[in-house]
Amino acid sequence: MKKTLITLFLPTLLILGACSSDNERAIEENSSNDAIESSITTTSEVKNPEGDGKALVAYFSLPVGDDLDVTTGASVMEANGEYLGLTQQTANWISEELKADTFRIQADKSYPTDIDDLLDVAAEEKSNNDRPSLASKITNLDQYDTIYLGYPIWNADFPMAFYTFLESYDFSGKRIVPFSTHGGSGLAGTVGILEDELSNSEVVSNALSISRNNVADSRQEVIDWVDEVK
Numbered sequence: 380m381k382k383t384l385i386t387l388f389l390p391t392l393l394i395l396g397a398c399s400s401d402n403e404r405a406i407e408e409n410s411s412n413d414a415i416e417s418s419i420t421t422t423s424e425v426k427n428p429e430g431d432g433k434a435l436v437a438y439f440s441l442p443v444g445d446d447l448d449v450t451t452g453a454s455v456m457e458a459n460g461e462y463l464g465l466t467q468q469t470a471n472w473i474s475e476e477l478k479a480d481t482f483r484i485q486a487d488k489s490y491p492t493d494i495d496d497l498l499d500v501a502a503e504e505k506s507n508n509d510r511p512s513l514a515s516k517i518t519n520l521d522q523y524d525t526i527y528l529g530y531p532i533w534n535a536d537f538p539m540a541f542y543t544f545l546e547s548y549d550f551s552g553k554r555i556v557p558f559s560t561h562g563g564s565g566l567a568g569t570v571g572i573l574e575d576e577l578s579n580s581e582v583v584s585n586a587l588s589i590s591r592n593n594v595a596d597s598r599q600e601v602i603d604w605v606d607e608v609k
């Protein structure tokens with residue numbers, strides 16, 4: 380039976396970084412089961428010809444499952460007949476409003492599409508302080524003055540692949556605008572981590588944080604926030 384959100388994240392928050400032998404077993408089982416893996420797209424960069432090319436929306440997002448019930452652990456919403464991750468949908472609204480280029484941060488590996496298996500893999504990555512390699516790179520970061528950085532909260536933290544992204548580029552002198560979706564933890568201190576990691580950048584403190592339960596109805600909130608921080 381699927382775990383509910385409450386049972387999903389309370390233990391996660393209480394025992395951050397812990398890696399049980401159950402987790403280890405699940406990962407071993409998972410690594411030999413390639414029937415439940417998500418696919419990787421390497422075409423992550425989207426140019427917006429209407430924009431001035433000075434703002435970039437870079438985000439990590441991992442749609443889970445194949446239904447729209449966010450309360451059972453799926454993190455997808457349907458837009459124009461397409462299933463999107465919740466951070467991905469938020470990123471799309473931001474880039475539409477700004478006419479900004481977008482970049483999807485993706486690990487160069489497949490993650491389980493089953494939420495329970497994914498939680499185990501993510502907990503293992505975090506307890507190992509992994510830096511999963513990424514599927515694609517931004518080749519023209521210099522051209523951007525402002526970078527909107529989007530991520531889901533995983534284990535009251537960034538997904539580990541997001542750390543790989545942060546450590547792969549020189550963000551010095553850039554304006555960084557964080558946005559996030561979550562299942563109850565809010566920003567979980569991630570803006571402070573960004574300030575530490577990107578100490579030579581201006582990290583905007585007015586980060587956008589949306590509960591997964593509200594993302595579908597949050598388009599106007601996202602647009603209003605963009606108008607405040609841009």
Ligand SMILES: Cc1cc2nc3c(=O)[nH]c(=O)nc-3n(C[C@H](O)[C@H](O)[C@H](O)COP(=O)(O)O)c2cc1C
Binds near residue numbers: 466502534536
């Ligand atoms: C592996 C994993 C760990 C998560 N850990 C947390 C957490 O610690 N706190 C929280 O509020 N939400 C947590 N969530 C929920 C996600 O932050 C939330 O569903 C988010 O909207 C997913 O965004 P996405 O669809 O763009 O990937 C977790 C989700 C996953 C898949």
